Amino acid sequence: xxxxxxxxxxxxxSNPEILSVVRSAVTCLASNMGFPEADVRAxxxxxxxxxxxxxxxxxxxxxxxxxxLLCRRVTERAAERRGPALEILMMDRGISVIRxxxxxxxxxxxxxxxxxxxxxQNGVDVVQYSRHLRKNRLRLVKFLPVQEPEKANxxxxx
Amino acid sequence: MVxxxxxxxxxxxxxxxxxxxxxxxxxxxxxxVLVEFRENRTPKVILNLVAVNYIDSxxxxxxxxxxxxxxxxxxxxMLVGLSPIVYEVLELSKLLKIFEIYDNEALALEA
Numbered sequence: 001x002x003x004x005x006x007x008x009x010x011x012x013x014s015n016p017e018i019l020s021v022v023r024s025a026v027t028c029l030a031s032n033m034g035f036p037e038a039d040v041r042a043x044x045x046x047x048x049x050x051x052x053x054x055x056x057x058x059x060x061x062x063x064x065x066x067x068x069l070l071c072r073r074v075t076e077r078a079a080e081r082r083g084p085a086l087e088i089l090m091m092d093r094g095i096s097v098i099r100x101x102x103x104x105x106x107x108x109x110x111x112x113x114x115x116x117x118x119x120x121q122n123g124v125d126v127v128q129y130s131r132h133l134r135k136n137r138l139r140l141v142k143f144l145p146v147q148e149p150e151k152a153n154x155x156x157x158x
Numbered sequence: 159m160v161x162x163x164x165x166x167x168x169x170x171x172x173x174x175x176x177x178x179x180x181x182x183x184x185x186x187x188x189x190x191v192l193v194e195f196r197e198n199r200t201p202k203v204i205l206n207l208v209a210v211n212y213i214d215s216x217x218x219x220x221x222x223x224x225x226x227x228x229x230x231x232x233x234x235x236m237l238v239g240l241s242p243i244v245y246e247v248l249e250l251s252k253l254l255k256i257f258e259i260y261d262n263e264a265l266a267l268e269a
Contacts, residue, residue, distance in 0.1 A: 016182035023178075023212065041243065048214055052181040115215035115251055122250060 008071040014059040046123025049116040058094025088140040170202040176209035179217030191224035208239030236266045
């Protein structure tokens with residue numbers, strides 16, 4: 001894994017108590033990069049839900065299992081869009097997550113559970129899941145807002 | 159962390175919830191709410207969420223489960239003091255319309 005654009009690297013364990021720490025870190029990072037408040041909240045929610053999914057599904061609530069989280073500034077090209085973005089990679093050694101779990105449920109179906117994936121998809125622009133060498137890898141990308149020229153040297157120049 | 163304290167007024171229980179309702183703590187909220195309906199058969203349970211800083215999907219699921227339990231026993235569950243962050247999550251979940259939501263505790267008690 002290259003270190004270009006690396007902003008933050010966290011080695012975590014699958015304990016739910018760590019979620020609030022990661023939320024704080026992601027909120028702080030995204031704010032400093034210049035994301036608007038609503039985007040910061042949405043991104044933080046997406047990362048929180050993705051990490052909770054790893055704890056609940058990949059590790060079946062077993063505490064103490066390794067999770068790695070990397071945040072990088074990248075130039076992303078997705079669909080018809082290209083530009084600077086925050087990339088978040090989450091790696092774990094849990095069981096393979098069935099692709100079906102990466103589809104949010106119908107929101108008209110009022111029942112407990114199934115909202116997490118909806119929050120993830122809502123919060124970022126790109127969601128990619130892969131599995132290689134017994135590792136799950138989730139890649140989340142959120143584009144930085146397009147900056148007006150006079151603000152180009154202010155926040156967001158990370 | 160999350161803190162839940164209970165006050166009782168006539169036939170209502172008011173649960174003052176504070177902190178983050180996330181995967182680490184939503185089970186506690188779920189437990190307390192379900193006890194009110196299934197064991198205490200409290201006719202009206204008001205969740206005061208004014209001091210809730212964050213709620214995730216497991217927290218929302220706990221609220222939905224509480225609502226279903228209230229309907230099972232013919233009680234009512236109400237939400238008051240929704241912060242913009244909690245409101246945003248319920249709106250995103252398209253669940254605002256299924257909950258009884260009031261601006262404050264007095265309005266919920268009168269309803």
